[in-house]
Amino acid sequence: MKNFEFDSVIIGAGHNALVLAGYLAKSGLKVAVLERTAFIGGGAGTFPSPFHPGFVHEYHSQFHRNIPNLPWYSDLELDQYGLEYIYPQVNNGMPLSDGRCLIVHADPNITKKSIERFSKKDAENYFKIYHEYADMGRKIWFVRDYSPPIPPDEEQELMKKSKVGREFLELNKKSAYEMVHELFEDEALRAFYLFLFSVRGYLPVPTVKNTGFAIVAMTVMGNKAMMPRGGARQLTHALGSMVIRHGGVLFPATEVGEIIIKNGRAAGVETTDGRKFMAKQCVVSSVDPTQTFLKFIGEKHLDSAIVEGIKNYKYGISGKSFGVLFALHAGSHEAPNYTASKWDPMINQAFNTCVGYESPEEVLAHLTGVIEGTPTENIGIQCCCPTLFDPTRAPKGKHVLLAWQFAPYSIKDAGPEEWEKIKHEYLEKVLARWAEYAPNLAPKGNNIIYKFPETPPDTERHLINMREGDFHVGALIPEQLGFNRPLPQISGYKAPIDRLYLTGAGTHPGGNITGAPGYNAAQVVIRDLG
Numbered sequence: 001m002k003n004f005e006f007d008s009v010i011i012g013a014g015h016n017a018l019v020l021a022g023y024l025a026k027s028g029l030k031v032a033v034l035e036r037t038a039f040i041g042g043g044a045g046t047f048p049s050p051f052h053p054g055f056v057h058e059y060h061s062q063f064h065r066n067i068p069n070l071p072w073y074s075d076l077e078l079d080q081y082g083l084e085y086i087y088p089q090v091n092n093g094m095p096l097s098d099g100r101c102l103i104v105h106a107d108p109n110i111t112k113k114s115i116e117r118f119s120k121k122d123a124e125n126y127f128k129i130y131h132e133y134a135d136m137g138r139k140i141w142f143v144r145d146y147s148p149p150i151p152p153d154e155e156q157e158l159m160k161k162s163k164v165g166r167e168f169l170e171l172n173k174k175s176a177y178e179m180v181h182e183l184f185e186d187e188a189l190r191a192f193y194l195f196l197f198s199v200r201g202y203l204p205v206p207t208v209k210n211t212g213f214a215i216v217a218m219t220v221m222g223n224k225a226m227m228p229r230g231g232a233r234q235l236t237h238a239l240g241s242m243v244i245r246h247g248g249v250l251f252p253a254t255e256v257g258e259i260i261i262k263n264g265r266a267a268g269v270e271t272t273d274g275r276k277f278m279a280k281q282c283v284v285s286s287v288d289p290t291q292t293f294l295k296f297i298g299e300k301h302l303d304s305a306i307v308e309g310i311k312n313y314k315y316g317i318s319g320k321s322f323g324v325l326f327a328l329h330a331g332s333h334e335a336p337n338y339t340a341s342k343w344d345p346m347i348n349q350a351f352n353t354c355v356g357y358e359s360p361e362e363v364l365a366h367l368t369g370v371i372e373g374t375p376t377e378n379i380g381i382q383c384c385c386p387t388l389f390d391p392t393r394a395p396k397g398k399h400v401l402l403a404w405q406f407a408p409y410s411i412k413d414a415g416p417e418e419w420e421k422i423k424h425e426y427l428e429k430v431l432a433r434w435a436e437y438a439p440n441l442a443p444k445g446n447n448i449i450y451k452f453p454e455t456p457p458d459t460e461r462h463l464i465n466m467r468e469g470d471f472h473v474g475a476l477i478p479e480q481l482g483f484n485r486p487l488p489q490i491s492g493y494k495a496p497i498d499r500l501y502l503t504g505a506g507t508h509p510g511g512n513i514t515g516a517p518g519y520n521a522a523q524v525v526i527r528d529l530g
């Protein structure tokens, strides 16, 4: 088998690994990025329909936030690689069964008018929060995510030193559940923001404290979803092209099985087919902590506390966190036509549409069912028709549909295998639920050209780092967040082996397309290597 030698060898080619690879390549290091699947991009990957030519689907991330304003976007000069973001002006919608709908526009002035039709008081509060707390979002939320984590006590002390920090601590004493009830009186609005909050991965019950600020953040950020023209893969394509232009090499279909450790130092990796990629400077793993520590490094090289910690690291529903989804993919002749468009026609132009929740209790009932392993196809779904904004994703005049909902990985009393038996019936129920609000999608009509499901075990099969289908690659629970991610001893993007570094969603600040773990880890590696 052939051996290779690079300065840095990076395991996994999701967007975080590619952001890091971009910085290392730009700094002059010869970089190799090794990817298990046939495609680079991980959870930012767009695939052609398996049924009809010309339709493309997002199997993973479908909306991104704020990407062109992130530091790595400009540092890596991604605007030179054909990447273009589309900003849907009608950003979020929520049709209700009584024919009304709530709409969040990119322009908060128009959103205020939409909320006024539900509650004047809520509209005033929305507007006030939107403007008063934008600064807090920038100064606290953003700085926290785009810096290596610091110990909680230190963070508290730092916060106490500024007015904005003290306000943040005050807001965060409450739970998201309490906060949403304090800020809004309308049940639908409360449900909407609790749902957005649970997309962050938390269970929105009153007992989960220190999450109040997230509702404020969702109020400020809830109108900023965007999508790359052509699909999420365009982002990772741009990142990959940037790495290649700076001398890096991408190796798809290259699964890492082991990290080679020589004299206590990470010297390279060995792939499952026996190739060796030696690293003169460093190895970086962007995959799940379980593979990195228990498989690639091995217990014999690790302190027992770390081995125990990683064995107890929780993924998805096992940790009561909601990074696990069932998805319906379809091609259609027409875009969804909501009954609520009679109340406000703009609902048909909404980018993300939250369907099926009308009160906070319904959000909670759904999530509780998910934790118990009960299929919950009749409750809430997030729906999207990307071709409304990006017609390149389907043949002329046709549409691509996506609906996802929180779902258990393992079905109660049956296990994950049960999904294979129930997935088609489940798919029909999800579509029927969507059609209750958009009747032209009714399964018995002839609008749907084809459809197929993606179950939580499918997610894990495609991307093995998303264990138990968890797209956050580790539950977002206080014990695994910030300085605790993945463990307090190894939260600064450094493994306890010389020249071995960590990045990816299993490190701070976790999952989603933020590039933050890649950006933060790159700063640490570059500083260490001088």
Ligand SMILES: Cc1cc2nc3c(=O)[nH]c(=O)nc-3n(C[C@H](O)[C@H](O)[C@H](O)COP(=O)(O)OP(=O)(O)OC[C@H]3O[C@@H](n4cnc5c(N)ncnc54)[C@H](O)[C@@H]3O)c2cc1C
Pocket: 011, 012, 013, 014, 015, 016, 017, 034, 035, 036, 037, 040, 041, 042, 043, 044, 059, 060, 061, 062, 063, 064, 065, 254, 255, 256, 257, 286, 287, 291, 325, 327, 404, 459, 462, 463, 464, 465, 466, 471, 472, 503, 504, 505, 506, 510, 511, 512, 513, 514
């Ligand atoms: C259904 C679904 C919907 C989602 N929707 C959104 C959304 O709308 N917006 C959003 O922001 N996020 C969304 N996400 C989450 C987002 O996709 C992930 O959080 C994100 O991709 C994590 O990025 P990463 O770079 O850390 O890891 P990944 O993207 O998971 O990349 C890791 C890479 O490592 C590779 N790998 C694993 N093991 C090995 C190995 N042994 N050797 C070599 N390579 C290996 C994997 O194949 C993968 O390509 C969604 C995810 C799913 C599953």
